[in-house]
Amino acid sequence: VMATSVPSLLTEGAVGVRRSCAPRRNCRRQQLRNAHEVSSSKVSRSLAAVLRSKTKQAEQSHRNLRFTSSCVLRDAGQPAGKQARAKKKPILRKVELTRPKEEEERLDVDLPMLREGEASKVAPVDLVVVGAGPAGLAVADEASARGLNVVVVDPSPCSMWPNNYGVWVDEFEELGLGDCFARTWSTARVVINDGPGEERRLSRPYAQVDRLKLKTKLLSRCVEQGVRFKESRVKGVRHEDASVSEVQLSDGRVLYTSSVLDATGHARRLVEFEKEFTPGYQAAFGVLIKTKTEHPFPLEEMLFMDWRDSHLDVQAKERNKTRPTFLYAMPYSPNLVFVEETSLVERPYVGFDELKDRLNQRLTKMGIEIEEVVEEEYCLIPMGGVLPTLPQRTLGIGGTAGMVHPSTGYMVSKTLKSAKLLVDALDRALKSGQRGDAQAISEAVWGEIWDGDNKRMRTFFCFGMETLMGLDISGVRRFFGTFFTLPVDVWGGFLSWRIKPSGLISLGLGLFGAFSNSFRVEFISKALPFMPSFLKNFAIGSTDFSSEPWEAASSVGLVGEKVKSSVGALRKQQKDDPNPAAEPIRNATNPYSQINFQELVEQGSEESMQKLQDMGYIAPPKPTSNSEGPQ
Numbered sequence: 167v168m169a170t171s172v173p174s175l176l177t178e179g180a181v182g183v184r185r186s187c188a189p190r191r192n193c194r195r196q197q198l199r200n201a202h203e204v205s206s207s208k209v210s211r212s213l214a215a216v217l218r219s220k221t222k223q224a225e226q227s228h229r230n231l232r233f234t235s236s237c238v239l240r241d242a243g244q245p246a247g248k249q250a251r252a253k254k255k256p257i258l259r260k261v262e263l264t265r266p267k268e269e270e271e272r273l274d275v276d277l278p279m280l281r282e283g284e285a286s287k288v289a290p291v292d293l294v295v296v297g298a299g300p301a302g303l304a305v306a307d308e309a310s311a312r313g314l315n316v317v318v319v320d321p322s323p324c325s326m327w328p329n330n331y332g333v334w335v336d337e338f339e340e341l342g343l344g345d346c347f348a349r350t351w352s353t354a355r356v357v358i359n360d361g362p363g364e365e366r367r368l369s370r371p372y373a374q375v376d377r378l379k380l381k382t383k384l385l386s387r388c389v390e391q392g393v394r395f396k397e398s399r400v401k402g403v404r405h406e407d408a409s410v411s412e413v414q415l416s417d418g419r420v421l422y423t424s425s426v427l428d429a430t431g432h433a434r435r436l437v438e439f440e441k442e443f444t445p446g447y448q449a450a451f452g453v454l455i456k457t458k459t460e461h462p463f464p465l466e467e468m469l470f471m472d473w474r475d476s477h478l479d480v481q482a483k484e485r486n487k488t489r490p491t492f493l494y495a496m497p498y499s500p501n502l503v504f505v506e507e508t509s510l511v512e513r514p515y516v517g518f519d520e521l522k523d524r525l526n527q528r529l530t531k532m533g534i535e536i537e538e539v540v541e542e543e544y545c546l547i548p549m550g551g552v553l554p555t556l557p558q559r560t561l562g563i564g565g566t567a568g569m570v571h572p573s574t575g576y577m578v579s580k581t582l583k584s585a586k587l588l589v590d591a592l593d594r595a596l597k598s599g600q601r602g603d604a605q606a607i608s609e610a611v612w613g614e615i616w617d618g619d620n621k622r623m624r625t626f627f628c629f630g631m632e633t634l635m636g637l638d639i640s641g642v643r644r645f646f647g648t649f650f651t652l653p654v655d656v657w658g659g660f661l662s663w664r665i666k667p668s669g670l671i672s673l674g675l676g677l678f679g680a681f682s683n684s685f686r687v688e689f690i691s692k693a694l695p696f697m698p699s700f701l702k703n704f705a706i707g708s709t710d711f712s713s714e715p716w717e718a719a720s721s722v723g724l725v726g727e728k729v730k731s732s733v734g735a736l737r738k739q740q741k742d743d744p745n746p747a748a749e750p751i752r753n754a755t756n757p758y759s760q761i762n763f764q765e766l767v768e769q770g771s772e773e774s775m776q777k778l779q780d781m782g783y784i785a786p787p788k789p790t791s792n793s794e795g796p797q
Contacts, residue, residue, distance in 0.1 A: 489509065
C-alpha cells in the first residue's frame with residue numbers, strides 16, 4: 167500500500183493511488199466506465215506536437231469520464247442504484263459465466279512503427295524494451311535521449327495504463343515529474359487505534375499521479391527522440407550469439423538487438439529465476455464513490471493508514487487479529503472520495519471478498535452512504551521473494567527485477583530513478599568498446615542497479631517484511647505507532663528506498679530503543695527466525711535472503727504457527743495459480759472474487775459472507791483458548 171510503493175491506488179495514484187506504489191504502490195486496477203475517445207488528428211511529422219495540443223482536451227474528457235460516469239460495476243452505461251434494476255442481482259456471481267467485454271481506454275495517436283528490415287540480423291538495434299508501462303517508457307526515453315537505437319514492443323502501446331499511482335511529492339519532483347500530478351495533499355494522517363493519542367500526522371505532501379500526463383510526457387519524448395514501436399507480444403528471447411540477442415514475437419518475426427529489457431512488471435515473462443519465488447502479497451480493494459451526504463475525510467489531508475477495527479463483527483474481527491488490514495483514503499470533494507481496504511503484506515494474500523466485506527463494514531460504521539460506485543480497483547502486488555538470476559543477458563526493471571519495496575509495496579519512484587541508472591550503465595558499456603560482448607554489458611548494467619548497497623537495503627526490507635507478517639494486529643499497531651514518531655527523513659527514507667545501509671542500522675536501533683519492554687520481546691520472537699539469513703546477506707551484500715524461518719528457532723518454539731505455515735500455504739496456493747499478479751485483475755473476468763460490492767453494500771454482509779464461508783472461499787476464524795461464544 168504503502169504502494170503502493172501501491173500507487174495509483176495506494177498504491178507503486180488517478181483516482182485511486184498506491185504508494186509509489188510509489189506505486190503504494192504495481193497495483194491491479196478495475197475501471198468500469200462509459201466508452202469514450204480522446205479526439206486527436208493523425209500525427210504526420212511529430213506525435214509530440216499533437217499530444218501537446220490535445221492535452222487539455224484529453225484531460226477534461228478523462229475527468230468527465232471519471233466523475234460523471236453512471237456505470238455500475240460490470241455493465242458500462244447502466245445507471246447505478248436499485249431503482250435501475252427490475253430485480254435484485256445476486257451478491258454471489260458465477261464469474262465464469264459473467265464476462266462482458268470491457269472497453270479499453272486508448273490514446274488515439276499514430277506511433278512511428280517498426281518497419282521491415284529494421285532490427286534485423288544485419289542491422290540490430292541497441293535496445294529492445296518489452297513493455298510500454300512507466301518503467302519501459304522511462305528506459306526508452308532515457309536511452310533514446312543518449313542517441314541509442316531503441317524499439318518498444320507491446321501488444322497495445324497506446325492503451326492507458328490500468329493502474330493509478332500515488333507518490334510522495336518530493337520524490338516525483340526530484341525526477342522532474344512535478345508537472346504530472348492530478349491532485350496533491352499537504353499532509354497525511356495515520357490512525358493507530360481508537361482513543362486519544364492514537365493519531366500521527368505526517369508533514370510530507372502526497373500526490374496522485376495523472377496517468378495521462380505522465381504517459382503523454384514519456385511517449386512524446388520517445389517519439390521526438392526516434393524510438394520505434396512494434397505492436398506484438400513476445401514469445402521468448404534467445405542469447406545464442408555472443409553479441410546479439412533474438413527477440414521472438416508472437417507474429418513470427420524476430421528482432422535482433424544488442425540488449426533486451428524485460429519491463430513486463432509482475433508477469434516476469436523473460437527474466438530467469440534460479441530459485442523458488444515465494445513473495446508476500448499486498449492485496450487491496452478500492453472504490454471511488456460518490457456519497458449521498460458529505461463524507462468525514464478532511465479535503466486537505468489524505469488518510470495514509472487507519473488500523474482501527476471496532477467496526478468489524480465478531481468473525482471478521484477475529485480474522486483481523488492475525489491478518490490485519492487498514493483503510494487508505496483520498497478525498498477529492500465533499501461528496502467524492504477514494505477508499506481502499508488494504509492488507510499490507512501477507513503470505514498467502516488476503517482474499518478480495520474478505521477485503522470487500524471489511525470495507526463495507528467500515529463505511530457503514532462511519533455513516534457513509536454510497537450514492538454511486540464510480541470505479542473499482544483490485545491491487546495484488548508481489549513483495550520480497552528472490553531476485554532474478556544475477557547477472558543474466560536479459561535485463562530487467564520494475565516488478566520483474568524485484569524493485570517493489572518488500573516492506574511497503576512502493577515501486578514507481580524507485581523504478582523511474584533506476585531507469586536512469588540502467589541506461590547510464592548501458593550507454594557507458596556500449597560506448598566503451600564492449601558492444602560485441604553482450605555478457606559484459608549485462609553484467610555492468612545489473613551491477614549498477616543492484617550494487618552492494620541496494621542489495622543490503624533490499625535484504626533489510628525483506629527482513630522487515632517477514633517480521634511484520636509475524637505480528638498480530640496489536641503488534642502492527644505498536645510498530646507503526648512508534649515508526650511514525652521517528653524524524654520524517656528517517657521514516658520517509660525507509661518508505662522511499664532512499665536510506666543507506668548505515669542509516670537502516672540506525673533506524674533499527676532507534677525503533678528497538680523506542681519500543682516498550684513487552685513489545686521488544688514480541689518483536690525479537692518474530693524476527694529471530696530470519697536473523698541468521700539477514701545478517702549473512704546484509705554483511706556480504708548478497709541476494710540469498712530466505713523467506714523460510716530458521717529451523718533451529720522453530721524446533722524450540724520461537725516461530726509462531728502463522729510464520730511456520732506461510733510459505734507452505736503459499737506453495738499450495740501456487741499449485742493452482744503460480745503467478746496471480748501476472749495479469750491485471752478486472753472485475754468482469756475476475757476469478758479471485760465472488761462478491762458484487764455494490765450488492766454487498768445494498769443488502770448487507772452477513773448472509774453473503776456466510777455463504778462464502780460455506781463454499782470454502784473464506785476460512786472461519788480459529789477459536790482461541792479464551793474465546794467465548796460462536797466464532
